Amino acid sequence: MLELIDASRQYDVAGRAVRALDGVSERFPAGSITTVVGRSGCGKTTLLRLLAGLTDPSSGEVRRDAARSIGVVFQEARLMPWLDAAANVAFPLKGRLGRAEIAARVDEALTLVGLTDARRALPAQLSGGMAQRVAIARALAQRPDILLLDEPFSALDAFTRRSLQRVLVDIWRRRRSTVVLVTHDVEEAVLLGESVVEMEAGRVVGRVAVDLPFPREATDPAVVDLRRRILARLVGGADPFNPQVCSRRKP
């Protein structure tokens, strides 16, 4: 079980208290895939960092089975610049697994993200999207019980994004790890989540069960309809470029 109980996180920004997360209680059942959607700055990354144990809540609680392994994909690749793509993927496995197992996992993960030809390239020789795919491969190779992804596909072109979304769903269905994926793309949230958690101004304002079989298609009328409804709720007809919108609306 992965769970937030009345969790809040406050930051001090130039002497002003910013409530990045405001009393969130949310359960992420073992083996489920959940997407968290909301506009920029509404606390999605903070929620993920709390789940990962990278940030402590200012108040409230995070419950996570300590025996379960966690893999995190951040918004940016965070590769080690002196290691090639394959060595970056292998790095977290060193000392935990034998050489043959590491080699097999690295091959498998690089194949899944479509980067077998780039295995000897250094991060500086990769495009931004390729570097991000290496970061995704690094997380997949660890085969974590809990996989947390922070807008992992937003730096990718539409074709690569769609194929990696499929890879993620495939892997989740095969391994039944607990997956939480944060995105500002409502379509992606509907395509990938068994449930979509809607966030606004540091709060969870809705949770929608998406009762559609995988793999899902963006053109499926049920997906289109759900996307439209979530978007309408989150935007609420307000000016999407007005930052005040975030804090003005109450759940």
Ligand SMILES: Nc1ncnc2c1ncn2[C@@H]1O[C@H](COP(=O)(O)OP(=O)(O)OP(=O)(O)O)[C@@H](O)[C@H]1O
């Ligand atoms: N380390 C930090 N120090 C100070 N303020 C922070 C910090 N991290 C986040 N915040 C603030 O908390 C709020 C929520 O940020 P968070 O990164 O969680 O949002 P987000 O929904 O993930 O945004 P995005 O989609 O743009 O990544 C923002 O107002 C942000 O400025």
